[in-house]
Amino acid sequence: MTGEAPxxxxxxxxxxxxxxxxxxxxxSVFYGSNQAVKNISIDVDSNYVTAFIGPSGCGKSxxxxxxxxxxxxxxxxxxxxxxxxDGEDIYKSSMDVVQLRARVGMVFQKPNPFPKSIYENIAYxxxxxxxxxxxxxxxxxVETSLRRAGLWEEVKDRLDEGGTAxxxxxxxxxxxxxxxxxxxEVILMDEPCSAxxxxxxxxxxxxxxxLQGRYAIVIVTxxxxxxxxxxxxxxxxxxxxxxxxxPTEEIFTNPRADRTRDYITGRFG
Amino acid sequence: xxxxxxxTTGHTVKSFDEDLRxxxxxxxxxxxxxxxxxxxxxxxxxxxxxxxxxxxxRKDRDLDEMEMEAEAYAISIIARRAPLxxxxxxxxxxxxxxxxxxxxxxxxxxxxxxxxxxxxxxSRDVHPGIAEIARMASQLFDDALTAFAQRDPxxxxxxxxxxxxxxxxxxxxxxxxxxxxxxxxxxxxxxxHFIFIIKNLERVGDHATNIAEMVHYSxxxxxxxxxxxxxxxxxxxxxx
Numbered sequence: 008m009t010g011e012a013p014x015x016x017x018x019x020x021x022x023x024x025x026x027x028x029x030x031x032x033x034x035s036v037f038y039g040s041n042q043a044v045k046n047i048s049i050d051v052d053s054n055y056v057t058a059f060i061g062p063s064g065c066g067k068s069x070x071x072x073x074x075x076x077x078x079x080x081x082x083x084x085x086x087x088x089x090x091x092x093d094g095e096d097i098y099k100s101s102m103d104v105v106q107l108r109a110r111v112g113m114v115f116q117k118p119n120p121f122p123k124s125i126y127e128n129i130a131y132x133x134x135x136x137x138x139x140x141x142x143x144x145x146x147x148x149v150e151t152s153l154r155r156a157g158l159w160e161e162v163k164d165r166l167d168e169g170g171t172a173x174x175x176x177x178x179x180x181x182x183x184x185x186x187x188x189x190x191x192e193v194i195l196m197d198e199p200c201s202a203x204x205x206x207x208x209x210x211x212x213x214x215x216x217x218l219q220g221r222y223a224i225v226i227v228t229x230x231x232x233x234x235x236x237x238x239x240x241x242x243x244x245x246x247x248x249x250x251x252x253x254p255t256e257e258i259f260t261n262p263r264a265d266r267t268r269d270y271i272t273g274r275f276g
Numbered sequence: 277x278x279x280x281x282x283x284t285t286g287h288t289v290k291s292f293d294e295d296l297r298x299x300x301x302x303x304x305x306x307x308x309x310x311x312x313x314x315x316x317x318x319x320x321x322x323x324x325x326x327x328x329x330x331x332x333x334r335k336d337r338d339l340d341e342m343e344m345e346a347e348a349y350a351i352s353i354i355a356r357r358a359p360l361x362x363x364x365x366x367x368x369x370x371x372x373x374x375x376x377x378x379x380x381x382x383x384x385x386x387x388x389x390x391x392x393x394x395x396x397x398x399s400r401d402v403h404p405g406i407a408e409i410a411r412m413a414s415q416l417f418d419d420a421l422t423a424f425a426q427r428d429p430x431x432x433x434x435x436x437x438x439x440x441x442x443x444x445x446x447x448x449x450x451x452x453x454x455x456x457x458x459x460x461x462x463x464x465x466x467x468x469h470f471i472f473i474i475k476n477l478e479r480v481g482d483h484a485t486n487i488a489e490m491v492h493y494s495x496x497x498x499x500x501x502x503x504x505x506x507x508x509x510x511x512x513x514x515x516x
Contacts, residue, residue: 232358259360261497265281271360273287 016264018253021050021240025094028053028223029074029111029193034088036069036078043069045247046088051193056215056224058234058255061244062275067227070244071195074225075111076104092193109136112186116198118178120170120185125162128170128181129153132189148188156184157214176207183214187222194218196226200233212237231271235259243267282427282495283362295353296363299370300425302346306377307421309339311414313384314480318410321391321473322398329391332384339381346374362494369494373424376483376490380417383476390469397466401456405449406473412442413480420487429495435488436500442481443507449474450509478507 017023027050036044044066051057051074059067069078076097078084090097097107109132120128129149139145149166153159158180170181179199186194200208215237218224228234234241234255241258243251251264262268269275286293313332320328350371353359359367416438423431453467492500
């Protein structure tokens with residue numbers, strides 16, 4: 008295993024397009040002088056769940072955070088290259104970052120509900136984004152979002168209880184419902200199940216299946232079986248490079264790059 | 277297409293390597309026994325050795341047991357290791373090849389079963405033909421097992437090509453046996469047995485091809501574009 012720059016292997020049938028929901032071209036991320044992400048180009052499409060896999064420190068989470076400018080919050084981080092949402096450069100100076108993060112929502116590794124009621128967790132976003140100005144509409148958004156997140160039946164009778172009182176799996180679905188509530192186009196998930204037990208994980212995976220097609224979804228995961236189960240596209244990262252990007256089935260049955268093969272079969276390092 | 281290189285390092289979890297090695301060796305042992313059964317069955321038949329034939333029939337149970345063991349082992353690897361990429365292909369190939377080998381054992385057994393009714397009836401006109409198609413089938417089967425042992429996709433392609441010669445030879449033998457029946461109806465029963473015997477051997481050739489196809493898939497991730505398996509003899513009719 009060497010550190011030299013590999014050529015990215017992109018499987019023919021998913022060649023880069025210009026009309027994908029989000030396009031990243033030659034994206035690099037620097038933390039000070041350290042380059043964490045190296046000239047990556049990839050598409051995120053509405054019809055697919057895209058999985059980012061790779062060992063710790065490979066740059067996959069850093070790269071994910073470029074898609075809604077979460078790296079802006081880190082002072083030393085610098086992003087170069089182009090990322091477009093519907094053809095619009097999300098790094099241009101006139102981009103409203105708050106609005107961007109509503110369109111490109113994010114779910115984190117550790118569920119992070121607001122220390123407010125279940126209802127308020129969902130209603131907060133639509134209210135500040137002006138998606139709803141009356142209680143009836145807001146009630147409807149809360150119900151729809153919780154239904155889509157598969158949580159409604161479990162919480163409909165206790166919407167006034169605190170979101171943090173829910174179980175870990177329920178909290179994570181609450182966070183997904185919260186992301187959905189502002190009517191996003193893309194949902195980024197950064198290891199959304201790594202703190203959950205297998206049952207809660209299965210519920211999130213089922214939810215991802217349900218959401219697929221309605222939103223473009225990108226999921227970073229360390230669990231290869233999970234990537235194989237939930238995604239249709241898989242990108243393998245190593246040492247800041249995108250090593251291989253292809254249909255999930257091909258990546259897991261017949262990867263083309265030696266590094267991908269060594270990683271997914273457990274022969275790494 | 278460039279062939280993928282084989283992994284140069286073992287698994288981080290070393291017992292995973294052990295599991296795959298053990299599975300391979302189970303399949304290799306099965307292959308060795310099936311080949312012996314096949315050769316012994318031909319030998320018993322051609323020398324009218326009924327006792328040897330019965331031993332072959334009994335021995336087939338060993339193959340059945342070995343197949344069940346290999347299958348259980350493959351399933352346990354899938355359950356415990358969740359293999360992916362080349363590892364996954366290898367386990368799946370081993371599962372399928374195990375059942376193909378068991379099938380080849382069944383053909384050997386079936387030919388052995390015909391030994392007692394045919395004892396003393398292996399006339400000089402059928403002996404060389406049966407000996408030859410048996411040799412061809414056994415050789416191709418052995419090549420397929422070698423391809424498996426060496427994970428050799430190129431040898432796999434040769435095995436697939438080699439099956440055609442067996443199909444052609446089978447069809448000419450089939451034609452000859454039909455002619456024999458037409459000319460001398462007292463030989464109908466024995467000739468019919470011979471037709472089943474050569475059909476079994478022709479099928480061994482097809483199964484050698486099936487093994488080679490799985491080896492190729494396991495080694496490369498690509499399926500060999502399938503050649504129609506001949507030896508149907510569907511075009512052959514009685515001579516007028």
